Amino acid sequence: MFFAIDPANGIAVYEQIVRQVKFAVAREAIKSGEMIPSVRELARELAVNPNTVARAYRQLQTDGVLATVRGTGLEVAPAAREQCRRETIDLIRARLRQVLAEAQQSQLASPDLRRLVEEELQQINGEGT
Amino acid sequence: MFFAIDPANGIAVYEQIVRQVKFAVAREAIKSGEMIPSVRELARELAVNPNTVARAYRQLQTDGVLATVRGTGLEVAPAAREQCRRETIDLIRARLRQVLAEAQQSQLASPDLRRLVEEELQQINGEGT
Amino acid sequence: MFFAIDPANGIAVYEQIVRQVKFAVAREAIKSGEMIPSVRELARELAVNPNTVARAYRQLQTDGVLATVRGTGLEVAPAAREQCRRETIDLIRARLRQVLAEAQQSQLASPDLRRLVEEELQQINGEGT
Amino acid sequence: MFFAIDPANGIAVYEQIVRQVKFAVAREAIKSGEMIPSVRELARELAVNPNTVARAYRQLQTDGVLATVRGTGLEVAPAAREQCRRETIDLIRARLRQVLAEAQQSQLASPDLRRLVEEELQQINGEGT
DNA sequence: GTGGTCTAGACCACC
DNA sequence: GTGGTCTAGACCACG
Numbered sequence: 445m446f447f448a449i450d451p452a453n454g455i456a457v458y459e460q461i462v463r464q465v466k467f468a469v470a471r472e473a474i475k476s477g478e479m480i481p482s483v484r485e486l487a488r489e490l491a492v493n494p495n496t497v498a499r500a501y502r503q504l505q506t507d508g509v510l511a512t513v514r515g516t517g518l519e520v521a522p523a524a525r526e527q528c529r530r531e532t533i534d535l536i537r538a539r540l541r542q543v544l545a546e547a548q549q550s551q552l553a554s555p556d557l558r559r560l561v562e563e564e565l566q567q568i569n570g571e572g573t
Numbered sequence: 574m575f576f577a578i579d580p581a582n583g584i585a586v587y588e589q590i591v592r593q594v595k596f597a598v599a600r601e602a603i604k605s606g607e608m609i610p611s612v613r614e615l616a617r618e619l620a621v622n623p624n625t626v627a628r629a630y631r632q633l634q635t636d637g638v639l640a641t642v643r644g645t646g647l648e649v650a651p652a653a654r655e656q657c658r659r660e661t662i663d664l665i666r667a668r669l670r671q672v673l674a675e676a677q678q679s680q681l682a683s684p685d686l687r688r689l690v691e692e693e694l695q696q697i698n699g700e701g702t
Numbered sequence: 703m704f705f706a707i708d709p710a711n712g713i714a715v716y717e718q719i720v721r722q723v724k725f726a727v728a729r730e731a732i733k734s735g736e737m738i739p740s741v742r743e744l745a746r747e748l749a750v751n752p753n754t755v756a757r758a759y760r761q762l763q764t765d766g767v768l769a770t771v772r773g774t775g776l777e778v779a780p781a782a783r784e785q786c787r788r789e790t791i792d793l794i795r796a797r798l799r800q801v802l803a804e805a806q807q808s809q810l811a812s813p814d815l816r817r818l819v820e821e822e823l824q825q826i827n828g829e830g831t
Numbered sequence: 832m833f834f835a836i837d838p839a840n841g842i843a844v845y846e847q848i849v850r851q852v853k854f855a856v857a858r859e860a861i862k863s864g865e866m867i868p869s870v871r872e873l874a875r876e877l878a879v880n881p882n883t884v885a886r887a888y889r890q891l892q893t894d895g896v897l898a899t900v901r902g903t904g905l906e907v908a909p910a911a912r913e914q915c916r917r918e919t920i921d922l923i924r925a926r927l928r929q930v931l932a933e934a935q936q937s938q939l940a941s942p943d944l945r946r947l948v949e950e951e952l953q954q955i956n957g958e959g960t
Numbered sequence: 961g962t963g964g965t966c967t968a969g970a971c972c973a974c975c
Numbered sequence: 976g977t978g979g980t981c982t983a984g985a986c987c988a989c990g
Contacts, residue, residue: 464678466679470680471679532679532681536675536676536679536686537689539671542668543668544690544697545697546592546665546668547665549576550600550665551600552661552665558694560665560669561687564669565683568677569677
């Protein structure tokens with residue numbers, strides 16, 4: 445597929461898969477109604493245990509992002525896109541809040557924090573805008 | 574003491590204690606050469622098991638932040654302050670980087686990210702300075 | 703496994719386990735990439751509490767000798783062998799130095815010391831080679 | 832007095848004092864019948880807790896090395912010298928045996944060990960004889 | 961099944 | 976009083 449997993453990430457592998465699928469749906473790399481790779485196929489691609497992929501898919505079904513097509517596999521649910529967009533932003537926001545709170549607690553002033561953020565942003569994408 | 578622990582944080586309690594102590598040393602709330610609360614005392618204050626505090630303190634020893642004074646207690650190591658400052662910034666930076674990378678991957682543009690950061694910063698401290 | 707623990711050794715049990723594992727890695731009784739016995743298995747074998755083994759393994763992780771494979775177990779880290787060899791020799795050398803320094807201080811002349819060393823060496827392995 | 836204590840030695844402070852006194856008696860730096868420094872005096876000199884010195888002296892009395900002189904203090908017991916010599920050698924031998932056993936276990940061959948011993952001996956006293 | 965964490969309670973050596 | 980170690984047993988997330 446189009447994303448990579450880091451098993452030594454701290455974040456659970458299945459959770460990484462869940463997020464990446466949601467990201468992909470949010471940016472319409474997979475569209476509603478399309479099928480996603482089978483458990484076995486994705487497991488092979490990502491070199492993880494099939495159980496792990498299955499667990500991720502189960503989670504995604506519970507979250508309403510995936511839907512079963514009997515005898516065929518799993519497709520992206522009809523209204524998944526908007527939901528994934530929202531969830532993605534909420535997730536980012538929550539994690540951001542956590543980091544900033546920790547920074548605050550460690551006595552880092554807001555200007556220093558802004559500088560840090562800018563540095564990281566610029567490093568990620570060549571330009572600063 | 575001067576920090577709170579959230580047992581349902583995802584982050585292990587002992588790890589939270591480690592960080593908080595490092596934060597405290599970094600901002601000189603505890604100075605080099607000073608004793609820190611005894612295992613039992615801090616455990617009572619935070620309402621956690623003494624073993625958990627002991628584990629955090631042990632970690633802080635191997636990190637070079639604390640040193641034992643036999644039969645007396647634990648003191649902040651001589652050069653711990655600068656080290657804690659560096660570690661603190663590195664930790665924040667690493668977490669920031671992780672969040673921003675995830676944001677990037679989910680197709681959030683830099684301006685949107687900046688806006689999010691600003692919102693969170695302003696919410697944390699009433700004014701923007 | 704292939705080593706024994708003496709709980710009345712003065713040296714902490716978890717520390718004995720740490721050393722023995724390092725010795726084993728150093729002499730390639732366990733090779734890099736191989737899995738080591740699970741916490742529970744080794745605990746059963748050595749007749750100690752699983753927590754004690756877990757603590758030793760945790761130490762070995764922070765020492766860079768072991769690495770976790772999530773949900774699977776612990777493997778010997780890639781470059782662990784050379785490191786363990788060095789650490790082992792350093793450990794022996796440090797302890798030797800301590801003993802010899804004490805001997806020196808107690809007015810034992812070098813020839814007497816050499817004789818003692820020879821006696822002990824010969825007693826350990828039948829021949830002197 | 833004529834010896835130094837290392838509180839971060841691993842060996843208990845009181846035990847270090849006990850050994851040093853025995854060493855001193857063994858090499859006749861203090862002779863039988865002589866008085867040794869008072870608890871308070873030695874504690875001040877070594878910058879340790881008087882309790883610790885007291886405990887060492889108590890141990891030395893139990894071992895028959897020191898004897899009380901009523902209302903005056905502690906003197907070296909009449910036949911202490913020979914006993915201390917023997918104990919010292921036994922102690923060195925025991926520790927040597929422990930180190931060599933560990934070395935053996937870590938697959939260090941006897942020639943390597945002899946080399947290590949020689950290196951350390953030569954470093955301690957300028958000449959190798 | 962695996963390791964990771966936490967609690968509870970005990971004993972020890974040291975100061 | 977202090978920290979250090981060990982045991983016992985429980986719960987969790989992960990594969």
